[in-house]
Amino acid sequence: MHAIAIEQKRLYWRDQPALEGPATGEVRLRVAWAGVNRADLMQRAGHYPPPPGASDIPGLEVSGTVTEVGPGVDGLRPGDRVCALLAGGGYAEEVVVDTRQVLPLPEGLGLRESAALPEVFATAWLNLFMEGQLASGERVLLHAGASGVGTAAIQLCRAFGYPCFVTAGSDAKLAACRELGANGAFNRHEGSFVDAVKAWGGADVILDPVGASYLADNQHVLNADGRLVLIGLMGGRRGELDLGRMLMKRQRLIGSTLRAKPPAAKGVILNALIEHVWPRLASGEIRPLIDRSWPIDEAEAAHDHVERDANIGKVLLAVSGEG
Known part of the structure; x- marks a missing residue:
């Protein structure tokens, strides 16, 4: 699969080893869009390493389509369109993630808008x-x-x-x-x-x-x-x-940091979002605010935009770019 590699603080979109899994309780997603967060810039600069066991590929949130489910997974199946909160790995064509960190798309929102939500x-x-x-x-x-x-x-x-x-x-x-x-x-x-x-x-x-x-x-x-x-x-x-x-x-x-929390703790937070926030997104009372997006192979331009504090709302990276 292709993913972003960090080398000497530069970002390169290149072929990398395929991901293992999914293991019990996990799903594999084909990534459509990835969100850019300041944590990604800090990781690139060498100041915010991923938690133990997490991918060293940057990216803390994505939207995409389920392509494979692991043992013991209920409620998700191949073809489902979802968004997900990650500890890393989002700047890639695929991610494997614990189902407790996966969210359905809010009613009426597509993959692009939903990538701006989880983190x-x-x-x-x-x-x-x-x-x-x-x-x-x-x-x-x-x-x-x-x-x-x-x-x-x-x-x-x-x-x-x-x-x-x-x-x-x-x-x-x-x-x-x-x-x-x-x-x-x-x-x-x-x-x-x-x-x-x-x-x-x-x-x-x-x-x-x-x-x-x-x-x-x-x-x-x-x-x-x-x-x-x-x-x-x-x-x-x-x-x-x-x-x-x-x-x-x-x-x-x-x-307070979110990234290093275990899947169970993240699941509690995401369940609260589904209960209290997702209905308001569906009704339009709350909306994702997207500033700009770049193709994934232009991730450095997106990072530069965030580094300059030029954005109002979220900056996204188009991986497959599905809507």
Whole structure:
């Protein structure tokens, strides 16, 4: 099969050994589309190796067609069109994946749109509702609001009745976030977001992919009993934590990654998406936001686009390109 290989931080679409399996509880998919995530860029740069046992091919989400089922698989059969959350391996013609990480396509959506769903909606759901434990009446601050995760999280906040404030890097991005349902917005190039978020009412849950450079300001705007959920380190990995503020305001700092969770844990998150989010996708209340797509053999151009923070929503790679 053909797949992307990383060599000296460059991406090459080339022939690679065929995948073994599927084993018990697994299925083989013919990949139609693969989603691009910042984790892929970090892996390419050598900063985010795949978990033990996972493929070293990048790619954390795909859509495609089931071509083979392993022993003990119920509910899936060859020909089914699905999307899937992966620990790696998505930039390839085929993937083999545990069925607990496989999702049906939402009613009315095709393979292209569905490739934009698994990673970002699983990440947003996990960190807002499971780690962040959002409760009635609480308010959310979303950094990188125009990213794939950000645009998913805005829509979840709107759909479930949680006001959200976003930060992003351009007025065009802020306008897109407001259109999706953000209640407040701040351009990060205009300085600190502290005064704007405080004037808005502060935040009970913060979803932060930035890390160290935002730590102090996040603490300033986090309300009493607030939760800061750290999901990335774009702004560095070492920062100063005000333990006095953390203690007196009963703040909680939560580190969260999705990729290394075992299939059973991922299955719990995806089951929640099927129950709570998939019906809203089918009705059009929530939608995948796709920025651009590239052919898989032009994956470097797609990565460059994401590296420049040029995207609003998801960037996709066409493998077979089926719709």
